[in-house]
Amino acid sequence: MSIDTVLLYFFVVAALAGGVLMLVAQHPMRVALALIAVMLSLAGVYAMLGVHAVAVFQVLIYVGAVMVFMVYVIMLLDVRDPSFVVRYGRLLLPGVALGTLLATVLGLGMAQMRVTPAAAGVETPSYLVRPFSQEFLQQYWLHFELTSVLLVAAVVAAIAVIKSGRRQDG
């Protein structure tokens, strides 16, 4: 068993643990930290798999942007209400039951599925940052640019929401 495999499984277990922690932790800040742990573990997994581009952006975007934003909001909203004290809502049992049900159904499907390795002779593309980026921007530049439209829309929407809130406040 190589060191790579060991590390891979370490990250897998860490991600799993972080997920479970998210479910049971009480304070949102702890949940956020657990989520950051999951994300970092997944980034490790991607790195182990050799998909470096994804690993890098996982850290940069998710941990660096999204989660920092989230943590900042948690600190900002110093609201004290039952949701900070009580972990679960009324739907705990039905929710768990439904989750189990979905897991069973999905698991039944997954159990029948075998992920076989890629067929021999097919050249695996390189996921190193430089070749990947060149490939990516040559083939998928249009899709990539179009996502900027989505981002612009999101920015406009965010401003609109904030403004409407101000107007309501007077």
Added chain:
Amino acid sequence: MADLQVLLWLSFVLFGIGLVGVMVRRNALVMLMCMELMLNAVILALVVFSLRTATLSGTVLVFLIFVVAAAEIAIAIPIVLMLSRQKRSLDVEGYDSLKG
């Protein structure tokens, strides 16, 4: 490559945890984070598929998901801010204005 199978199961479990979290947790911000977890699970699955088929398209989708996630959080956080300002609470069970 038994690893890919294991990773797919990991994706499956994380997704399930995220879904249950969305259903059962009471804090709106926690719900949001559980949704992020679900997205991460999906990204993992996409990476696995991309490796399995030895193509780039899976990873391209991953990048699109990054963008979507960023956009989502950019809108979701202001909405949560508004809600908490209006209801003075982050308790989703208090949000029942759409009751039929």
Added chain:
Amino acid sequence: MNLLTVIVLLPLAGFVLNGLLGRRLGPTFVSVVGCGLPILAFLATLEAFSTLQLTGPDAALIEHAYQWAAVGDRTFDVAFYFDRLSAVMTLIVTGVGSLIHVYSTGYMKGDASYARYFAYLNLFLFFMLTLVLGRSLLVCFVGWEGVGLASYLLIGFWFEDPAKAAAGKKAFITNRIGDAGFLLGLFLLYHVLGTLNMDEINAAFGGPVAPAVSASLVGVLLFIGATGKSAQIPLHVWLPDAMAGPTPVSALIHAATMVTAGVYLVARMHGIYEHAPLASQVVAVIGVMTAFFAATIALVQTDIKKVLAYSTVSQLGLMFVALGVGAYGVAVFHVYTHAFFKACLFLGAGSVIHALGGEQDIRKMGGLARRIPVTFVTFAIATAAIAGIPPLAGFFSKDEILWFAFASGYGGSTLLWVVGSATALMTSFYMFRLLWLTFLTPSRMTHEVEHHVHESPWSMTGVLVVLAFLSAVGGFVHVPEFLEPVLPLATARESLEHYEHTLVYVAVAVAVAGFLAATWLYRGGLAKGDALAARFPRLHRVLGGKYFIDELYDAVLGRPLHWVSDRVFLRAGDRFVIDGTLHGLAATTRRVAGRLGSIETGQLQWYVAMAVLGIVGCLAWVWRHV
């Protein structure tokens, strides 16, 4: 020059002008247009008539005005046909029609709907002329329906009164029953002969190869139409009620012209009836029954217009007797004389009603002879004419009808003559009763009414004088002989020829007897008549109730229909099935929505749970089917 088309279209122009502009341009315009155009039509008819006279006795002017429709290689033309029969009818319609228009200017003066009245009246003339001039039975049918419409509009002219509106409806609906028979006859004729032109149909039935259809069947079907329009048993019930309309309308439509359309139709289609002894017998029997029963009802009526209405029904019955025994020309002769004296009587009655401010009950009249002398004299002449006093017009036509009823080689019989003569006796009696009670007996008017009595304006009395004059001398025109080239007369049985003079004496005696009986009974007022009624109370009630035919129809037809409509169609069908279905659907939707609404808790996580449930269902389904 399309003279016939012009004749037909002139009244239509009047209808359009009066209908569209009449209200705006005022009564003078309405009077000029309303009377002027019918008079022009009358003059045009005279012109056409003189042209016809030059062409020859059995000639006809035919004018194609318009091709209505083409189906395959067959065409339906609007064509006008003008022979001596149409000529007589057109002259009556335009002549008497014009006179009554003139009379109406006086009678309807000041009515709020003056323009509407003249528009309707002109519309009626248009349709009536279409009826009598149409060459195709189809065109005739359009006129036939059109006069029904005009009649409906005019009966219900004062539609603010529900009873009058109902009378109009009754006339229309009763006519529809007859029209159904007429239409069936048309279908049958077209199916067999492929044409609806009257002259061609007559020729086909008179031709060497008989058409492949029973002439009697066609004859009876067409006669059903005639019973509706001409108020014969069993469809006579509408005519007395039709008196709800303005009196000149009663005179024009319900006495002189429209109701004789049935007579015209049968005379026009004489080619069929000549070869349909059975249908002719039906016509004669229905005719004589109508004549007799209507006369008995007229004996006890107390409304001046109702008496005249039943008298009209009775006289129409006599015309059908003539048609039934093959004396078509004689029937038209009676149409012609009847138009004069009955129009005169109705207009006289209108003058009386006008003078009394709307009073129609003859028990509340009397002594009017000195107060309104012109009306009295003209009314008396017309009464004598209808009663059959020689040498007035009614005597000639009625005498000829009775003679043919007795002696015709085509269905004449003693029984017909006896019943017909009894009718004539009663006619004479009730007409003189009317004359006595209205004009001659001591006044029974209330003081207030008596104070207002006045003679009508010259526009009314002038018309009365003209009509009375025509009633007096009209009989000297020998219409049957004039029509013989187009309407063959049945020959009298030779064995009976020598009774001819005897019958004339009997007819005169009958008329005089009726006069004497009425004089004896009513000269002193109502007392003797009431005493007689008291002696036969049951008979009096039956006659006064018009044999309770309306009540019978109501019980046999009206109520079951009403019951079925109400219970089956309204309650079971409409309210229960249709409304019930809709209400049920709506209620179900509402109930289901109420239940489903409780799912919408507003709880975000509940929605997520439902969505997950759906995803699980979808996945399970997909796994099963992939």
